[in-house]
Amino acid sequence: MVTKRVRMSTREALLSATTELLDGGGVEAVTLREVGRRAGVSHNAPYKHFASKEDLLAEVAIGELKWLTALIDDTRLTTDSPVEVVREVMRAYATRALHHPARFALVYIERHSEPAEFKHAAGAAWRNLVEAVAAAQDAGELPRGHSERLTALIRALTHGAIDLALSGHLAPGQKGNAEPEDLLDDLFAFLTSAADGDTSK
Amino acid sequence: MVTKRVRMSTREALLSATTELLDGGGVEAVTLREVGRRAGVSHNAPYKHFASKEDLLAEVAIGELKWLTALIDDTRLTTDSPVEVVREVMRAYATRALHHPARFALVYIERHSEPAEFKHAAGAAWRNLVEAVAAAQDAGELPRGHSERLTALIRALTHGAIDLALSGHLAPGQKGNAEPEDLLDDLFAFLTSAADGDTSK
DNA sequence: ACCTGAACACCGTTCAAGT
DNA sequence: ACCTGAACACCGTTCAAGT
Numbered sequence: 001m002v003t004k005r006v007r008m009s010t011r012e013a014l015l016s017a018t019t020e021l022l023d024g025g026g027v028e029a030v031t032l033r034e035v036g037r038r039a040g041v042s043h044n045a046p047y048k049h050f051a052s053k054e055d056l057l058a059e060v061a062i063g064e065l066k067w068l069t070a071l072i073d074d075t076r077l078t079t080d081s082p083v084e085v086v087r088e089v090m091r092a093y094a095t096r097a098l099h100h101p102a103r104f105a106l107v108y109i110e111r112h113s114e115p116a117e118f119k120h121a122a123g124a125a126w127r128n129l130v131e132a133v134a135a136a137q138d139a140g141e142l143p144r145g146h147s148e149r150l151t152a153l154i155r156a157l158t159h160g161a162i163d164l165a166l167s168g169h170l171a172p173g174q175k176g177n178a179e180p181e182d183l184l185d186d187l188f189a190f191l192t193s194a195a196d197g198d199t200s201k
Numbered sequence: 202m203v204t205k206r207v208r209m210s211t212r213e214a215l216l217s218a219t220t221e222l223l224d225g226g227g228v229e230a231v232t233l234r235e236v237g238r239r240a241g242v243s244h245n246a247p248y249k250h251f252a253s254k255e256d257l258l259a260e261v262a263i264g265e266l267k268w269l270t271a272l273i274d275d276t277r278l279t280t281d282s283p284v285e286v287v288r289e290v291m292r293a294y295a296t297r298a299l300h301h302p303a304r305f306a307l308v309y310i311e312r313h314s315e316p317a318e319f320k321h322a323a324g325a326a327w328r329n330l331v332e333a334v335a336a337a338q339d340a341g342e343l344p345r346g347h348s349e350r351l352t353a354l355i356r357a358l359t360h361g362a363i364d365l366a367l368s369g370h371l372a373p374g375q376k377g378n379a380e381p382e383d384l385l386d387d388l389f390a391f392l393t394s395a396a397d398g399d400t401s402k
Numbered sequence: 403a404c405c406t407g408a409a410c411a412c413c414g415t416t417c418a419a420g421t
Numbered sequence: 422a423c424c425t426g427a428a429c430a431c432c433g434t435t436c437a438a439g440t
Binding site for chain 4: 242243244245246249
């Protein structure tokens, strides 16, 4: 059941039920009928608040993107070394993704139409991450070069490690030795080592 | 329509129709009714050849895994430098994934039950890739260390770059400068550079 | 403005029946 | 052994109708 400590609008109740179902049984457990039931409304009430099931799910994905944006801000405040900010962010992102796999996947599913708010949230998270990487480059802690491209490298490794770990394809039979966190450590070791040789020019 | 140059068994026709639908409209275009129609049988004839729709799709995924295994073998025969074998394999894998996104995704979807043949094909592809990486390490062209873990690093980057590129989240607004192939080049540059410093011990 | 109940057009899967 | 047609239990979505 949807927990409602305070008075919840129907819209909030629908989103809350959706997240609950998502975390409990994956995206296939999310049906508008069950969402409605848990929110205490009929199975087509969602259409008064969201254009489609896809848009309802997109709203949850937006929440995840905003969480990532906030994570970067928070980590910046609590961590001194710029490269450690990036590393900590990616570690925390991976940890959350492994604990909420369905929410993680939701951000990257195919969409018939991307709501403007989704595009905005994705852009904000991306730019914030690029800034964190650029700061580490400026501090000489990450290799010089195109910041967006280095950010893409770091993000792609993180994303791939998470997705493969979730589907059981990341180093099968090597559990405990090649987890996403381990691969992040390895990548950052290579990157910081390359940055040390960057004193040239 | 399913092309049948030679006499096709119903099973082959079903698989062929599935692949066609997959390439044409993604996994959501694959319905047993349409598969049956294209194969010239009824909408539940597939159940005489596959236990479920999931198993039918798994068969296609197995084909992709076998393709990867064969790709590694073929590349080994045509490429001299061991590290170039690995790099070429990952590049070719990315190219194919970008051209057949639905088949690529099919390998990594959640399954209620993994057929034994699927597990076998995934294991074979993985071991073949590890061997290629280990050969490059032995040749001093990739950094020393746990081969499975380094393979996982390379695979995770490749997988993540593909998946992010397909969903439009890989360096948005930087199209043409941070493609999967570019990130592979960057990673291999860092790795080979680290291998050069590996003369110690 | 928000919600409901009935209905529609799908879907995967099962099953009795045919050859 | 392989296939069919009807049926079942779901689904997302639409719509007329209520407040």
